[in-house]
Amino acid sequence: MADKSELIIQAALKVFYQRGYGSVSIDEIAREAQVAKGTIYLYFKDKDELFFRSVLYVIEFIEATTKKVAVDSKDPFQVLGRIAYAQLYSILQNKHFCGLFYIISNPGLVSNREKLFKILLEKENSLLSFITRIIEQGKSAGFIESALDAKEVAYLFQGMLSNTLKRIHLEQPQNTIDIDKTVTSLMDVLKNGIHKRG
Numbered sequence: 001m002a003d004k005s006e007l008i009i010q011a012a013l014k015v016f017y018q019r020g021y022g023s024v025s026i027d028e029i030a031r032e033a034q035v036a037k038g039t040i041y042l043y044f045k046d047k048d049e050l051f052f053r054s055v056l057y058v059i060e061f062i063e064a065t066t067k068k069v070a071v072d073s074k075d076p077f078q079v080l081g082r083i084a085y086a087q088l089y090s091i092l093q094n095k096h097f098c099g100l101f102y103i104i105s106n107p108g109l110v111s112n113r114e115k116l117f118k119i120l121l122e123k124e125n126s127l128l129s130f131i132t133r134i135i136e137q138g139k140s141a142g143f144i145e146s147a148l149d150a151k152e153v154a155y156l157f158q159g160m161l162s163n164t165l166k167r168i169h170l171e172q173p174q175n176t177i178d179i180d181k182t183v184t185s186l187m188d189v190l191k192n193g194i195h196k197r198g
Contacts, residue, residue: 007033007035009057011034012033013054013057029050055120059119067130068086069086076134079134080187081183083131084187088161088183091168156190157190160189164182
């Protein structure tokens with residue numbers, strides 16, 4: 001079972017997703033977590049810190065999931081497909097994760113927004129470097145055109161994945177996306193392009 005702080009973060013994620021940041025109170029989060037309000041203050045100084053730590057929790061969860069599935073394979077498309085599947089599945093199962101990023105992007109809403117953006121940028125750059133290395137290995141092994149810039153291909157992959165994650169966030173009801181079909185389509189476009197074959 002998760003420790004108390006993780007239980008509180010999970011409840012906070014749900015409440016922030018459902019009601020936004022500004023209108024949520026610590027009382028509501030305590031009710032959702034089924035803990036006393038004072039218990040929250042044992043782990044978090046205030047709502048800002050709880051929100052900040054909730055965002056870090058999501059980022060670290062996605063980062064760990066990504067690296068966990070990116071086991072060695074000679075085929076970079078298999079590795080990238082597993083990364084795409086893991087991230088999409090994680091978001092589909094925890095749809096409230098995406099909602100946090102929309103809250104952060106609202107200027108003036110969160111007091112530690114700049115610090116969050118800095119951490120998000122660092123994590124995004126770390127993930128981009130990780131994916132770039134996978135692309136470079138694919139180039140070296142002859143799976144990917146050697147003339148392509150690995151970092152640009154990594155940006156393309158991340159962009160396709162990011163827009164798919166946004167679609168998951170915006171679509172209702174929650175389970176309308178076929179992850180297998182979506183990942184197959186993403187990987188087909190990445191591997192084969194969009195030109196007509198025939």
